[in-house]
Amino acid sequence: MNWAWLDRNTDQIVSWLIAHFWLALIPTVVGLLLALPIGALAHRYRWSYATLITLAGLLYTVPSLALFVVLPAILGTRILDPLNVIVALTLYTLALLVRVVADALDSVPPLVVQSASAMGYRPLKSLINVQLPLAIPVIGAGLRVAAVSNVSLVSVAALLGIPQLGQLFTVGFQLDFATPIIAGIVLCLLLAALFDVAIQLIVRFSTPWQRVVKSR
Amino acid sequence: MTGAFEWLTTGANWSGSGGVLARLFEHLWYTMLALAIALVIALPIGAAIGHTGKLTGLVSGLANALRAIPTLGLLILLALWGLNTLRGSISLLGPAIAVLVILAVPPILSNTYAGIAAVDPAARDAAKGMGMTNRQVLTRVELPVALPLIMSGIRSAFLQVVATATIAAVISLGGFGRYVIDGLAQQNYSMMVAGAFLVALLAIIGDRILALIAHFVVSPGLTGRSVKAKATTADMVVLKAQTNSGTG
Numbered sequence: 001m002n003w004a005w006l007d008r009n010t011d012q013i014v015s016w017l018i019a020h021f022w023l024a025l026i027p028t029v030v031g032l033l034l035a036l037p038i039g040a041l042a043h044r045y046r047w048s049y050a051t052l053i054t055l056a057g058l059l060y061t062v063p064s065l066a067l068f069v070v071l072p073a074i075l076g077t078r079i080l081d082p083l084n085v086i087v088a089l090t091l092y093t094l095a096l097l098v099r100v101v102a103d104a105l106d107s108v109p110p111l112v113v114q115s116a117s118a119m120g121y122r123p124l125k126s127l128i129n130v131q132l133p134l135a136i137p138v139i140g141a142g143l144r145v146a147a148v149s150n151v152s153l154v155s156v157a158a159l160l161g162i163p164q165l166g167q168l169f170t171v172g173f174q175l176d177f178a179t180p181i182i183a184g185i186v187l188c189l190l191l192a193a194l195f196d197v198a199i200q201l202i203v204r205f206s207t208p209w210q211r212v213v214k215s216r
Numbered sequence: 217m218t219g220a221f222e223w224l225t226t227g228a229n230w231s232g233s234g235g236v237l238a239r240l241f242e243h244l245w246y247t248m249l250a251l252a253i254a255l256v257i258a259l260p261i262g263a264a265i266g267h268t269g270k271l272t273g274l275v276s277g278l279a280n281a282l283r284a285i286p287t288l289g290l291l292i293l294l295a296l297w298g299l300n301t302l303r304g305s306i307s308l309l310g311p312a313i314a315v316l317v318i319l320a321v322p323p324i325l326s327n328t329y330a331g332i333a334a335v336d337p338a339a340r341d342a343a344k345g346m347g348m349t350n351r352q353v354l355t356r357v358e359l360p361v362a363l364p365l366i367m368s369g370i371r372s373a374f375l376q377v378v379a380t381a382t383i384a385a386v387i388s389l390g391g392f393g394r395y396v397i398d399g400l401a402q403q404n405y406s407m408m409v410a411g412a413f414l415v416a417l418l419a420i421i422g423d424r425i426l427a428l429i430a431h432f433v434v435s436p437g438l439t440g441r442s443v444k445a446k447a448t449t450a451d452m453v454v455l456k457a458q459t460n461s462g463t464g
Contacts, residue, residue, distance in 0.1 A: 063419070069409060148284045151286070152285065155288050159288070169286070173292045173296065
């Protein structure tokens with residue numbers, strides 16, 4: 001490791017780190033927000049489940065680099081526009097989470113849903129106030145996978161020249177110099193761990209009843 | 217978009233050492249080699265963990281950590297190391313395959329042990345009661361019952377490897393990624409889109425073929441639906457297998 005190089009380029013690396021953070025965070029959040037209603041739809045209407053899951057699976061077969069390249073033609077953006085990365089990763093997150101949300105809602109015990117209905121909850125209210133909260137741990141597990149792989153996928157966009165931590169990889173390759181590459185990998189891992197821990201904490205605080213059950 | 221269509225329908229782009237057919241062969245070669253190595257690593261370890269129930273926490277944690285490693289960074293780091301220490305074609309091919317193997321191991325490994333761990337204990341006990349040895353229980357009961365999940369693990373590993381083999385072109389290897397990387401360098405947008413399209417097409421066709429293989433290798437006792445089985449329905453799969461064998 002060449003610490004002097006890292007020291008000289010700290011400002012640049014920090015700005016790449018911040019860009020990387022947003023490029024991974026926005027798709028994760030937007031993808032989740034889109035996956036909730038669509039997943040609920042797949043859960044509510046059986047006929048839509050197979051179609052939606054197949055569509056999502058199909059989306060997953062498109063390589064990230066390919067999607068980064070094709071999206072400008074569809075969206076009318078420039079190839080260097082970070083929006084391409086955000087849209088591409090949002091699609092991946094959505095593809096992963098639609099199935100997770102649908103399966104998580106399916107796994108809520110029917111008795112609970114019936115009790116809610118007997119207590120006067122209308123279907124939509126039961127979905128939002130009863131089923132969704134109970135599905136949080138499973139959705140959270142899926143979200144962790146999505147967030148962690150988003151952090152890794154963002155760096156691929158460096159090949160197109162979009163500024164984020166992946167730039168450290170291309171710089172290191174051009175200079176035949178391992179320091180920036182190792183720094184990039186470590187920062188990516190730390191960022192992934194940050195997302196992972198944050199999601200775990202959110203799941204923990206939004207499902208206080210789980211702790212009650214465990215402590216008994 | 218229309219440019220990509222023109223590029224794909226131009227005969228000259230299909231032949232020769234940089235043609236679509238040669239690139240297809242390279243792309244498939246990287247993918248198959250990486251998948252084969254990943255299978256050799258992940259299947260025995262997954263089977264051992266699923267069978268004994270030991271080390272599951274450690275291995276699933278490790279599999280998740282592997283997912284977080286940025287593939288591009290690892291590829292370039294290993295390629296630099298390979299170029300400086302190894303000789304011949306292995307100096308670049310080795311790093312590329314290693315990265316793809318690292319990508320393919322977690323889904324196969326976790327699905328194998330989840331599938332075997334989810335085998336109904338009653339089925340396992342019955343097999344032991346019939347006088348099967350530990351090895352026979354594993355190969356004749358646990359692995360066949362876990363096969364739908366194992367196959368779905370192989371399919372998701374395949375998808376990731378095919379998609380990621382694209383970036384092998386970054387370290388001047390072949391495969392469909394060449395069209396994307398070269399297209400980028402030459403500002404040839406049609407070629408880039410054509411390359412992207414070819415990878416997606418290969419992924420979809422390969423996935424269909426694997427689904428077909430899964431359909432034929434999975435015991436008819438486990439119904440066709442079970443191929444898409446999720447971890448949560450694995451128990452149902454076993455139940456179905458038992459009812460089927462009971463009535464048939």
